[in-house]
Amino acid sequence: MPSIVQALKHKQATEAEAGAIHEAEVVALPVRRPPLVERFGPMLADLAGRLAPPLIVLTLVLVVWELLCAQAGSRLPPPSKVLTDAWDFIVDPFYDNGGIDKGAFWHIAKSLSRVAIGFTLAAIVGIALGVLVGQSTWAMRGLDPIFQVLRTIPPLAWLPLSLAGFRDAQPSAIFVIFITSIWPVIINTSVGVRNIPQDYRNVAAVIRLSWYEFFWKITLPATVPYIFTGLRIGVGLSWLAIVAAEMLIGGVGIGFFIWDAWNSSRISDIIVALVYIGLVGFLLDRLIAALGHVVSHGTSAS
Amino acid sequence: MVTKAYLNFEQVGMSFRRGTLATEVLRDIDLRIDEGEYVSIIGHSGCGKSTLLNIVGGLLKSTTGEVFLEGQVVDAPGPDRAIVFQNHSLLPWLTVYGNVRIAVDKVFGRAKSASARHDWVMHKLELVQMAQHKDKRPHEISGGMKQRVGIARALAMQPKVLLMDEPFGALDALTRAHLQDSVMDIHAKLGNTVMMITHDVDEAVLLSDRIVMMTNGPSATIGDVLAVGLPRPRRRLELATDAEYTRCRAAVMEFLYARHKLPSRAA
Numbered sequence: 001m002p003s004i005v006q007a008l009k010h011k012q013a014t015e016a017e018a019g020a021i022h023e024a025e026v027v028a029l030p031v032r033r034p035p036l037v038e039r040f041g042p043m044l045a046d047l048a049g050r051l052a053p054p055l056i057v058l059t060l061v062l063v064v065w066e067l068l069c070a071q072a073g074s075r076l077p078p079p080s081k082v083l084t085d086a087w088d089f090i091v092d093p094f095y096d097n098g099g100i101d102k103g104a105f106w107h108i109a110k111s112l113s114r115v116a117i118g119f120t121l122a123a124i125v126g127i128a129l130g131v132l133v134g135q136s137t138w139a140m141r142g143l144d145p146i147f148q149v150l151r152t153i154p155p156l157a158w159l160p161l162s163l164a165g166f167r168d169a170q171p172s173a174i175f176v177i178f179i180t181s182i183w184p185v186i187i188n189t190s191v192g193v194r195n196i197p198q199d200y201r202n203v204a205a206v207i208r209l210s211w212y213e214f215f216w217k218i219t220l221p222a223t224v225p226y227i228f229t230g231l232r233i234g235v236g237l238s239w240l241a242i243v244a245a246e247m248l249i250g251g252v253g254i255g256f257f258i259w260d261a262w263n264s265s266r267i268s269d270i271i272v273a274l275v276y277i278g279l280v281g282f283l284l285d286r287l288i289a290a291l292g293h294v295v296s297h298g299t300s301a302s
Numbered sequence: 303m304v305t306k307a308y309l310n311f312e313q314v315g316m317s318f319r320r321g322t323l324a325t326e327v328l329r330d331i332d333l334r335i336d337e338g339e340y341v342s343i344i345g346h347s348g349c350g351k352s353t354l355l356n357i358v359g360g361l362l363k364s365t366t367g368e369v370f371l372e373g374q375v376v377d378a379p380g381p382d383r384a385i386v387f388q389n390h391s392l393l394p395w396l397t398v399y400g401n402v403r404i405a406v407d408k409v410f411g412r413a414k415s416a417s418a419r420h421d422w423v424m425h426k427l428e429l430v431q432m433a434q435h436k437d438k439r440p441h442e443i444s445g446g447m448k449q450r451v452g453i454a455r456a457l458a459m460q461p462k463v464l465l466m467d468e469p470f471g472a473l474d475a476l477t478r479a480h481l482q483d484s485v486m487d488i489h490a491k492l493g494n495t496v497m498m499i500t501h502d503v504d505e506a507v508l509l510s511d512r513i514v515m516m517t518n519g520p521s522a523t524i525g526d527v528l529a530v531g532l533p534r535p536r537r538r539l540e541l542a543t544d545a546e547y548t549r550c551r552a553a554v555m556e557f558l559y560a561r562h563k564l565p566s567r568a569a
Contacts, residue, residue, distance in 0.1 A: 199391035202361055205379035207408040207459065217404060221395040297395050297439060 077268050085268035100252055100260065104276055107254040111242050112280070114170075114253070118177025119238045126182040126234070127227055130189020131219065140190065151183035155241035159248055169249035173242065180241040181234035185227070192226025193219060221296075228292030235288050239281045307334030308495055309358070309463055313367035316353055326521045327353050331367070333514060333524060335463075340489055340496045342506040344554060345516030346562070351499045354516075355467050358497060359385045371462055381409045384456035386466040390448040392440040392455075399436040402426060402455045409459045426454040429488055446477035450484070457488070466498040470505065479538065482509060490535055503558070507550045508538060515557045525562060528553055 062079050069078035077085060093105035133140045133147075158179050162172040200222060204214050246255025254273060261269040314331040317324045327350040335341050343351045356362040358369055360379035369376040371383065384405075392401045402423045410419055427433040430450040440448055449469060456464055469485075470478040486509060489496060500506050506513045510530050517525040530550050532541065541547040 199387060199389060200393060202379075202385070202387065203391050203393070205361060206359065206383070206385055207381055207405045208379070209408060213408070218393070221393070224395070 077271070082268040082271050085266070086272045089269050090272055100250075100256065102252060104254075104257075104273065107252060107257045107273075108276060108280060110252040111246060111254045114173050114246075115177055115235070115238050115242050115284075118174040118242075119181050119235055121174075122178045122180075122182040122234060122238070123185055123231060125178075126185025126230065127189050129182075130186045130227070130230070131193055131215075131223075133186065134190035134193025134223075135219075147183060147186060150179075151187075155180040155237070156244050156248070159245055163249075169251060173245045173249050173253075176241055176245045177238040181238040184233035184237065185230040188226045188230030188233070189223060192223035195226070196222045224296040225292070228288065228296065231292070232285055232288045235284045236281065239277075239284055243277060307370075308337040308339075308372060309335040309497070310370040311367070312370065314354070314357060314364045314369060315366035316350065316357065316362070317365045327519055328357075328364075328523065329521045330523050333527075335495060335497065337495055338493045340498070340509055340511045341514060342498045342500050342510040342512075343514045343516060344500055344503070344506045344558070345522065346518055346558065347501065349516040349519045349522040351501075351516060352467055355385070355465050355497065355499050358463065359383050359465050361385075381405070381459035382462045383465055384459040384461035384463075386449070386452050386456045386464065386469045388468045388471050390440075390445075390452040392448055392451055394440050397437050397439055398427065398432055398443070398451050399423060401440070401451055402458050405455050406458050423458060426458040427451075429457065429491075430454045430484060444477070446473050446481055449473065449481060453485070453488075457492070457494075462495065464494045464496045466496065468499050468501065471501070478505075483538070485509065486534075486536065503551055503554045506554060507532075507547060508536060508541065513550070513554060515554065515562075517562050526557055528557075 066078045066080060068074070069076050069081075083090075089104060093103040095103040096106060129143070133143055155176050158176050159172060162175040162179075163169070166172045166175065196219065200218050204218050209217060242253070243255040243258070246253035247259040250256050254277060258270050258273050261267075261273065311331045311333040314328060315326065316328040317326045319325075331354065333341075343354060345351050353362060357364045358376060360376055360383065363377065376383070393404070396404060403419070406414075406419050406423050410422065414422065424433055424436070427436055430453050432447060432450050432454060435443055435447065440451070443451075449472075453466075453469070456466075470481055473481065482505060488494075489509075498506075498509065507530055513528045513530060514524055515526045515528065516522050528550060531546050532544065532550075
């Protein structure tokens with residue numbers, strides 16, 4: 001009996017010793033490849049399970065709308081009439097008859113270009129100010145009350161002031177985008193900077209990062225998830241603001257297109273334009289979320 | 303002849319002030335640690351062990367007394383006193399490799415070429431058996447693996463003293479044993495001077511040359527120092543029945559649970 005116990009002990013000892021030096025080797029087991037149907041069947045079922053509910057609901061909404069607006073004298077067109085009325089507008093988004101008589105693509109592209117400029121400026125200035133407010137208690141105490149008041153001002157309320165300042169429609173529209181989307185960027189960035197864990201600061205202190213290195217190697221990467229939360233809110237707000245601003249400043253742009261369509265009683269065009277605006281806004285949000293996901297290596301929620 | 307201590311604590315004391323109320327956490331800490339020595343600091347929670355380690359690390363400034371490393375006063379954090387943090391403190395946006403590389407680039411940016419720094423990082427990762435996981439990010443590896451990377455990062459700074467703040471505290475028993483063996487192995491190879499905070503009696507006896515036992519706070523100080531006379535290399539299975547091991551273990555237990563029992567209020 002004792003010999004067995006000893007042998008067992010010895011075995012454990014050598015095993016523990018071996019384990020201390022080598023990690024267990026990973027042995028790859030041969031994978032049985034299931035037939036094609038077996039592999040793609042569940043995937044298709046999953047896809048159908050995801051796509052079916054929104055399609056069914058959409059169909060139901062269209063049917064109810066059709067039924068409600070089908071009778072003669074109804075003020076809004078049913079989907080079938082929208083489709084026939086606005087058919088030219090839908091099938092040819094690239095026509096350009098000069099002036100503001102252009103296809104949907106050109107209007108949306110113009111609006112997007114304004115958002116791109118205004119939002120990019122807001123992102124740059126917003127992140128810089130956010131880092132400042134997050135890092136300096138003095139700057140936070142000085143600037144935060146001003147930000148909290150300014151951010152509640154509706155986008156369009158800025159338009160007359162910016163027209164007075166810029167004396168031109170284009171920069172005024174861009175300024176409205178800028179001033180609308182900057183607040184969530186500033187606020188989220190500053191929260192992110194303030195929430196950098198003490199652990200990261202300790203690590204940086206031990207390896208003696210300079211403030212410059214700390215900013216690039218710790219502050220920015222640690223704040224990325226917060227920054228992108230701010231950017232997502234910001235891009236949504238700027239898309240909301242541009243449509244309203246364009247209604248007032250006129251010219252090419254999806255906002256004024258809607259206003260123009262209303263003035264010429266092209267209700268079907270308005271409805272199609274609204275669908276486009278919704279889709280573009282959705283895509284903008286997804287785009288920023290995807291960008292954040294890539295930049296933060298999957299640590300920010302999408 | 304008086305040998306000069308490598309790491310020297312002279313009358314170190316620490317008080318935290320909150321408003322008008324000052325709490326003395328540490329008082330009259332005198333300790334000399336020799337080069338290559340493995341010293342554990344053990345005590346009940348709240349006895350200021352971590353505070354003491356942070357003072358050596360330079361993250362906190364002692365209110366009285368000084369800590370000397372090779373005769374130099376310690377007054378700021380630095381890579382010569384690398385810290386293995388309890389919660390690993392890896393940067394989540396960097397890979398395993400990147401987490402070690404950032405320290406190596408900073409510490410040896412001038413002294414070593416880029417390829418030498420790469421080899422240095424890989425060597426440290428091999429030392430903790432993480433080389434094959436070098437491209438993973440912290441959220442993709444287990445707690446034990448994260449702590450291995452934390453140890454590799456600290457070792458990569460080639461510190462004069464390796465400071466470990468309850469390095470195995472957050473790990474399960476099996477992983478902990480495995481990692482303790484790794485640390486013993488590395489200590490045998492490199493001969494670092496190590497100061498480790500722990501609250502695990504077995505861990506302290508297994509790893510240490512000396513165990514510093516702290517009295518309870520507030521105003522905690524060194525109650526007793528126990529030399530562990532066990533030859534190295536040590537094997538945990540053989541030690542279970544070793545007389546010296548049992549004696550040391552009993553001495554620490556006696557100190558912690560009989561002489562300096564934690565007041566029942568804080569249990």
